[in-house]
Amino acid sequence: MTPDPRIIGAAARAAAEAPFLAMIMGREPEIAALAQNGILPALDAVSIVDPAMPIARRLRLERRRLALIVALGDLAGVLDLTAVTGALSDFADRALDTAIRTAILERTPDAEPAGFAAIALGKQGSHELNYSSDIDPILIFDPEILPRRAREEPQEAAVRIGKRVVELLQARDGDGYVLRVDLRLRPSPEATPIALPVDAAISYYESQALPWERAAFIRARAAAGDIDLGRRFLEAVRPFVWRRALDFGAIGEIRGISRRIRDHHAQGQAFGPGFDLKRGRGGIREVEFFAQIHQLIHGGRDPVLRAPATCDALARLAEAGWIPADEAMAMAAAYTLFRTVEHRVQMVDDRQTHHLPVGAALDGVAQLHGVENGDALLDLLRPHVASTARIYDSIEPEDNSSLSSDTDRLAEQLAAAGFADIEGAVQRIVQWRAGSYAALRSPAALEALEAVLPGLIEALGTSPDPHAAILRLDAMLARLPSAINFLRLIEARPALARLLGAILSHAAPLAEALGRRAELLDGLIDATALDPVGPVDVLAAEMSAGEEDADYQAQLDHVRKIVGEKRFALGAQIVAGASDPLDVAAGYARVAEAAIEALAHATVAEFALRHGRVPDSELVILALGRMGGGVMTHASDLDLIYLFTGDFSAESDGEKPLGAVLYYNRLAQRLTAALSVSTASGPLYEVDTRLRPSGTQGPLSVSLDGFARYQRESAWTWEHMALTRARPVFGSAAARAAVVAVIDDVLAGNRPRRDIIAEAATMRGEMAAHKPPQGPLDAKLLPGGLVDLEFAVHVAQLTHLDGFDPHLGRAIDRLIAAGLAPAAMKAAHDLLTRMIVTLRLVAPEAETPAPATQALIARALGMESWDAAIASFERTRQEVEDFWQAVSGRA
Incomplete structure (x- = not known):
């Protein structure tokens, strides 16, 4: 058979310009010679019949032979x-x-x-x-x-x-x-x-x-x-x-595919040397998606359109009248040329690349293809790239009101919106649109995302810290099981997006709460959400609403839901500058007290179903620390002591009777779990019961008589210091009064005589050694912080038997009135309390925050600037330290 001159010419070009093909021709001379006499017979010779040869090696050799034969047939124009x-x-x-x-x-x-x-x-x-x-x-x-x-x-x-x-x-x-x-x-x-x-x-x-x-x-x-x-x-x-009924959501999916396909890498977009034949604007992928988008729209009703191959699909779409015939022909011609040149690029070194090379390498690919040089190859490709881009653009013209899916244009929009870290913001939006998170995987979620993105990005961009805001929004979306309701809410209430931007900029704890329960944002729709929370009885009634018809677990979930919403709204009040942090701190405490009230009633009733009640006896809950003082932060735990009245040797009257001590200890365990164990609606509070008589060595619940005896005979100085902020938060009026009477009697002096000043000073030193400040803004543990103020106040109270009030601010007022504390301590208490309440939300590690958050803190403290706030903080700490030194005898 006479050798085919076209194949001989192709082999010469391959030997000169494609090292990979030259290598195979050197190792497979028989196959190369066979191909010159006809490609189809050569293809039949690809298979190797050798039972002794390992399968993997046989397949590798067959692939090598095929690569040579197909390449020569392609270059020669035979295939x-x-x-x-x-x-x-x-x-x-x-x-x-x-x-x-x-x-x-x-x-x-x-x-x-x-x-x-x-x-x-x-x-x-x-x-x-x-x-x-x-x-x-x-x-x-x-x-x-x-x-x-x-x-x-x-x-x-x-x-x-x-x-x-x-x-x-x-x-x-x-x-x-x-x-x-x-x-x-x-x-x-x-x-x-x-x-x-x-x-x-x-x-x-x-x-x-x-x-x-x-x-x-x-x-x-x-x-x-x-x-x-x-x-x-x-x-x-x-x-x-293939969906027969194409609803709006399905069309939105398809438009989303079209947008995301334009999110290419920056390299290879501009036509010329280095152009990405696959991903470049007007390249292979746009031809494929042009066909596939039309197939998805119309193929559900017309099975003829379900052709897998791109050129076949274009032809059938044109025949059915869904796309113009001239566009189908232009796209098919472009696709054929792009794929052919792509093969040339890959033949050179057997690399999976789609980029045109640059410099002399581009000339080599051009000559492999059979044209003079790289410029000639570019001239051949240029009109097809332009026509493909134009036709593909017709699918969805650019909407200037939307957030672009082209990464370059998106970067410009983000810069204009106020973002500094453009690359990071682009990366996150691309991830969201790609459905990378479970919350964004559904078509409805992606549709909602596109609807809300322009306004949301505008709000984040104008927020105090766009970088922190988008990072926290990303973390929130990563944790949500579904984002649809959250996104629809933002779409329906654009003003919420601005408040959300502020929350995400400043308050990591609130952002984390949103990541667990996006519906917390719902509570901010009503403008009254930024008003002070109501009194305890109103809050408790709201938390107990409908509990008669609900099972115990449902009651717990309902309380958690209400508490989560109230605490979130209180935190938002600080971020929005709508409330004094002192008022917010009192609101946190009222919400916690109402939760204790509601859950204690529910738990006592649930416990009584099986164990009955102890006659002439009841549970009393004593709060200490910040909860006792009625001033809490977003992160405060509950310091509680469980007491019970009546005869400790009595027995309950239920189906499963228990002795009073065991009864109330189990009830206390159940209530602690109700207050602290997470449910589907999240956790409530950390509960600390270590202030009970004998600490962790003692029973969880003690009789009122036992509590009184312990406080009068055995309690240590630190326990009496804690008692100065004790306040009953659950129990009948009579029971609460009985507990208060015991506390007043002990604080009035009916307790062991101890060297209060020396013991308090020793305790403060040990605390400083074992629990150092977290950071330069730790308003609690730094010298002259809240702990020093509390120690000074409690020592003054216990040594002078005066100034008692669970609320630290009112206690300070009484000490000042009695001449037992400097007048400056009232302002010191207010400043340090405002700081700790605010910082628990916006700088929980007590480190210096970003400038935008510095401005928020200064505003919350009533200062005109951050520098003024820091100066006031340092001055206040010195005044408190002086007071503590004077009280502890070290001045």
Whole structure:
């Protein structure tokens, strides 16, 4: 047979410009010679029949031969694009099938290789495989028929088969490799095994799949392994891909795909040397998506349009009248040229690249293609790139009111909105749009996101700290199970976006709370949310509403819901500058007291159903510390002592009677759990019961008589200091009065005589050694902070038997009136309390915050600037330290 001059010329160009092809011709001279006499006969000679040769090596050699023959046929013009990609795809199918059969038979030699299939996606699925492409299969298996070894779970066997398949195809040696394998297109690849049970895969695509996965399945095909299993799977998920009724949400999905496909990397966008033939504006991917978007819109009703191959799809869409014929022809011509030149680029070094090279390398690719130089190749490509970009742009003209999906334009919009870290903000928005988080995976969530993004980004950009705001919003979205309601709320109430921006800029604890319960934002719709919270009885009634008809767990959840909303709103008041932090601190305490009231009533009633009640006895709850003083922060825990009145030797009257001591200890345990254990609605408070008589060594609940005896006979100085802020928060009026009488009697002097000043000074020194300040703004633990003020006040109270009041501010007023404290201590208390309440929200680590948050803190303290606030803080600390030194005898 006479050698074909076209192939001879192609071989010469390959030898000169493509090192990879030159290498193969040197190692496979017989194949090269055979190809010169005809490509089709040469293709028949690709297969190697040698039973002794290991499967992996045979496949590598066959792939090498095929690469040479196809390249020569392509360069010579003997094989058109369809023939080239078809030959490559057919080999990929055969290699993948061989690898699956081999992997199964290696493990179970006598078994029928069934129950394991590869679904080809992407270009393998449409028979359009690249010259140097990877393959993107989804591996599925049927647990009922998959061959496996004795005592081996089907999932374990399937994963091992899958790993062996990848190894056979992807392992590289001196003969090269067979195929690169990318398994990341399977459902949730970060969390799922590499091979999926068929029913689980079907369930995923029926209920959770993302819009881009619909587009991917246009080209899906059962390519290897158990073909019947693969076809059964594809038939089951067909309704997911091809929807007959195209509602607004579906159109929104498709428009979202179109927008996201334009989120390319900055490199390779401008046409010229280095242009990305695949991802570049007007390149291969835009041709593919132009066809696929129209297929998704119309293919649900017209099965004829469901052609996997791009050029076939364009032709059928034109024939059906869905796109103009001239646009279909232009797109098909561009696609053919782009893919052909892409193959030239990949032939040079067998690299999976899509970029045109630069410099002399571009000239080499041009000459491989058969044109004079790089400029001539660019001239050939330029009109097709321009026409593709123009036609693709017609799908969705740029909407200047929306947030762009083009990363360059998006960066410009973010800069204009006020963001400094443009790259980070762009990255996060791209991640949100890609459905990277569970909260944003559904079509409805992505639609809601697009609707709210312009206003939300404007609000974040004009917030005090856009960088912190978008980071915290990102963390919040990452934690939410669903973001739809949150996003719809922002869309319906744009003013909330501005307040949200401020919260996200300043208050990490509030942002974290939103990440657990986005509906907390609902409570801010009503302007009264920024008003002071009501009195305890009103709050407790709200928390107890409907409890007669609800089970105990539902009551707990209801209280948690109300408390979460109230605490969140109180924190928002500080961020918004709507309330004095002192008023907010009192509000926190009223909310906590109401929660104790509501939960104690519910818990006592629930406990009595089984154990009855102790006659002539009741539970009393004593609050100490910040809760006792009625001034709490967002992070305060509850210091509680559980007491009970009546005879400690009595017994309850229920179905399961208990002695009074055991009864109230179990009841206290139950109530502590109700106040502290997390439920579906989140946690409430940390509860600290270590201030009870004998501390952790004593019973959780003690009788009032036992409490009185302990305080009068055995309690230490630090316990009497704590008692100065004790306040009953649950119990009948008579029981509360009895407890207050005991406290007043002890504080009035009916207690052991101790050296209060020396013991308090020792305690303060030990505390300073073991619990140092967190940071330079620790208004509690720094010298001259709240702890020093509290110690000074309590020592003055206990030594002079005067100035008693659980509320520290009022106690200071009394001491000042009695001449036992400097007048400056009232202002010191207010400043330090405002600081700690504010900082627990906006700088919980007590470190110096960003300038924007510094301004918020200064405003909360009533100062004109941050410098003034710091100067006042330092001056106040010195005054408090002087007071403590004077009280402790160290002045």
